[in-house]
Amino acid sequence: MMDNIRPIRNQDDFDWAIAEVTPYFDHPPEKGSKDADRFDVLSDLIEAYENRNFVPVDHEPIAFLQGFMEMTGRTQSDLAELLGSRSRASEIINRKRALTVEMIFKLKQSWGVPADCLVKPYRLAVA
Numbered sequence: 001m002m003d004n005i006r007p008i009r010n011q012d013d014f015d016w017a018i019a020e021v022t023p024y025f026d027h028p029p030e031k032g033s034k035d036a037d038r039f040d041v042l043s044d045l046i047e048a049y050e051n052r053n054f055v056p057v058d059h060e061p062i063a064f065l066q067g068f069m070e071m072t073g074r075t076q077s078d079l080a081e082l083l084g085s086r087s088r089a090s091e092i093i094n095r096k097r098a099l100t101v102e103m104i105f106k107l108k109q110s111w112g113v114p115a116d117c118l119v120k121p122y123r124l125a126v127a
Helices: 013-027 033-052 061-072 076-083 086-092 101-111
Strands: none
Touching: 013 033, 013 086, 061 086, 076 086, 076 101
């Protein structure tokens, strides 16, 4: 399974690697398995490519979350399921409610969202 891993040298390689790791977010591999090793190697390759080729953007937490959801094929309904409420997910996305520590923890544990990208202060929408 590790034999088809290759360097990421261009956008096509990057797109291939993202497509390869995306299923692991929904179905995490068992620790110590070949799939877990494959996920780790591909994730490291993706991170190295991103660090070399993309200028870091300091997104505010909700913009980052929306980008993460788009990149991993998740919807607001998926967020609602994770947070336990459709209205809560809507309020978060529309900046009417702030993310809580518990929500950030769930996002990190369940989806692998980097918590440090969600803990920055941000403005809520004026009602």
